[in-house]
């Protein structure tokens with residue numbers, strides 16, 4: 001007997017035996033959108049019909065990727081010209097040579113980009129899985145997802161990519177099963193003798209980026225829903241930040257990494273035992289963001305680049321590490337100042353003994369009496385108790401470490417030992433003039449040394465090569481101790497953008513009247529210091545762009561003050577509106593930035609969302625003036641986050657160090673044929689304009705980045721009023737730095753009404769010079785299926 | 792030995808390394824015979840040396856060999872005020888166009904035969920040069936920075952600022968002679 005006739009099936013994971021049926025004819029009748037897992041059947045109550053690409057595999061969005069990659073072609077910069085990934089090698093791939101497996105240089109570079117992005121996406125996925133498992137263990141599978149009042153579309157990326165409308169933690173497990181499955185295929189493509197085409201590798205890079213965004217969204221909506229984080233709250237609390245906020249008289253715990261349960265365990269223990277406020281909980285990197293979202297009395301010390309200087313300050317009695325971006329020899333730094341070290345993640349065991357099952361007091365005793373430098377504990381609650389008890393016991397014994405670790409006199413004496421070998425300068429990633437600074441310091445002038453503080457990213461590579469064994473990083477940090485007294489305010493990560501906010505600003509964004517949405521994201525590997533990020537965001541906030549921020553960049557934004565002593569978070573509102581400065585939260589909160597772009601297409605423009613990736617990405621690319629800026633991007637996660645944005649049609653700008661990602665995705669404004677699109681109104685193919693001009697761009701200076709941000713916010717759909725506003729910012733910023741009109745401004749003037757009134761005469765003169773011709777403003781799309789009428 | 796090593800120690804190149812330009816005479820000769828030349832400048836060209844600014848030397852070099860300057864640095868306004876052959880464009884973008892055999896250059900007059908680099912962060916130049924080395928093999932690249940750039944076709948060796956200024960001064964004199 002035939003029970004089912006099946007039209008479309010997606011098998012998501014062997015383990016769960018999860019099957020999706022687009023349409024099934026059964027003896028009971030025709031069933032649509034049935035989802036079956038091993039022990040349950042989900043009858044979708046999702047009112048929206050399923051779109052064309054539910055849970056796409058690598059090949060399903062390949063044609064969209066090729067559309068993008070044809071316009072934004074890769075420029076490869078082989079950071080390494082050899083390949084040593086298999087025993088056929090090493091292979092020299094330079095200057096047109098191929099490896100023994102047949103691979104050429106372009107394919108090898110894109111393969112390495114794919115590998116990096118797989119690492120990034122796997123890391124977010126693993127993080128999300130751990131969080132979801134932890135929350136299910138504590139609260140059960142059926143805990144509902146709740147992103148707060150005004151958020152109807154709770155998981156725009158999940159809905160868009162998978163077609164699932166998640167309601168509970170259980171549904172998030174299904175999403176992660178799909179991501180797991182895709183990641184395995186993507187990673188497998190990098191094996192020797194597998195994919196061989198650079199553009200196909202690039203398509204997979206975009207696919208893995210999309211997986212990364214799914215994983216980030218799952219992680220953040222799970223923790224927001226269950227852990228009491230701010231729920232889409234524009235008035236999320238302002239968190240104390242900086243070195244100066246630590247009360248030295250109290251025991252101090254430092255948390256660092258990205259995955260919040262162990263930090264939450266510490267806070268829970270303090271609350272349950274009436275100790276909150278008596279022990280300082282201080283954090284760095286994204287764990288600090290998320291711990292502050294969990295409890296606003298957490299103090300945010302600073303970004304990832306401050307790990308070593310914070311431990312060397314002697315302030316933390318206990319160092320608790322979870323996962324991602326943690327300096328892997330932090331335990332050595334903790335040992336030097338007699339702080340104890342607790343590792344908490346299976347992914348980061350540090351060679352330590354697993355003490356998860358041992359009695360708390362025994363573990364604490366071993367730590368405090370220095371029988372062990374550190375321990376490994378996988379139970380977040382136990383981490384909380386051990387960390388607090390150890391900090392309380394240790395603090396009185398460690399008072400001597402909490403004063404300035406290196407005196408002015410000691411710095412001068414050290415500097416006299418410099419043998420001027422230049423090893424430090426040639427090793428420092430920012431090429432800081434350390435040797436010259438040592439020369440001046442030896443004569444008693446510490447100003448050059450202290451001047452390096454802002455640009456020092458805390459990698460400590462200089463110390464490893466110094467032939468005189470000088471504590472160079474510490475000398476730079478304590479050449480002046482102003483930073484020790486500095487305090488700032490960082491608004492706690494608010495999470496998602498409300499549907500109501502999207503309704504209010506969707507129109508002005510799509511028509512161009514709010515000139516752009518700019519997201520400052522990523523790590524703190526800044527080439528010239530964090531001030532660049534602050535100045536860029538201030539420039540655009542004052543111009544009433546919408547500023548979003550996440551991760552270390554969101555901390556950096558809060559670490560500079562105006563003349564009145566106020567940080568950006570105190571000067572600008574936290575709402576998703578013109579002139580808002582919005583901290584969405586940690587790295588995984590980047591999902592809300594992509595989510596906001598998606599929601600504009602769905603909520604404002606009413607484009608179908610469910611499993612309708614191409615159409616939404618086409619909408620975002622052509623209509624939503626959003627740009628990501630990862631000025632200090634360092635990690636593989638940053639690479640996969642960026643690639644998720646590229647596929648969605650959001651350009652990303654990185655700082656100088658970002659060139660080490662080894663490939664740019666650049667448009668060619670000089671090739672008209674690259675900018676031909678469909679006018680959806682008529683079906684006509686028309687030359688439109690090079691907007692947005694690039695998808696992945698590396699800027700040398702903040703000024704270059706500022707001008708490029710303003711340019712990349714332009715979209716073919718801008719109304720004339722909106723375009724005039726965007727052009728006035730672009731031209732004004734360019735003039736400010738380069739004292740002239742941008743030479744390509746004629747490319748972005750479509751009709752005379754686009755010209756900003758205040759610059760009319762000079763722009764008209766330039767248009768005449770360039771032999772400019774008026775263009776029609778199309779209803780832009782790159783997808784033939786979206787043409788409404790063919791002529 | 793350190794003179795001919797990559798300035799940033801970990802930036803170890805592949806199997807083909809730049810030939811060192813020991814003398815200004817050789818640099819002058821390479822530039823004179825360089826065909827259509829594009830000079831790519833980074834923000835470092837605003838550095839003031841003991842006699843003149845680096846920018847003065849570079850503009851002199853560009854003028855002497857009728858080169859076009861490409862830059863997105865803060866020096867652009869100054870360069871443009873002295874040289875009409877200058878375009879605001881990012882070095883990465885320009886390098887992206889060079890491998891295209893149909894590209895007619897920033898002035899539309901034809902492909903470049905030689906590209907000169909100066910003033911970008913060391914690692915950025917390193918990377919752009921490896922892109923050109925591998926994907927634009929017909930273009931000769933010259934680094935005039937004071938640090939050895941192994942991925943160029945020709946590079947100066949590592950030198951101190953005084954030596955570098957002397958080199959640039961002599962180069963300008965040779966080109967003008």
Ligand code: SF4
Nearest residue numbers: 083086089091099101
């Ligand atoms: S993977 Fe290919 S290029 Fe790499 S070492 Fe093996 S054979 Fe050579």
Ligand code: SF4
Nearest residue numbers: 428456457459460462
């Ligand atoms: S710690 Fe600072 S000074 Fe030392 S190498 Fe790293 S960035 Fe340079």
Ligand code: SF4
Nearest residue numbers: 418419421422424466
């Ligand atoms: S590595 Fe050490 S000894 Fe050598 S120049 Fe730098 S500070 Fe001086």
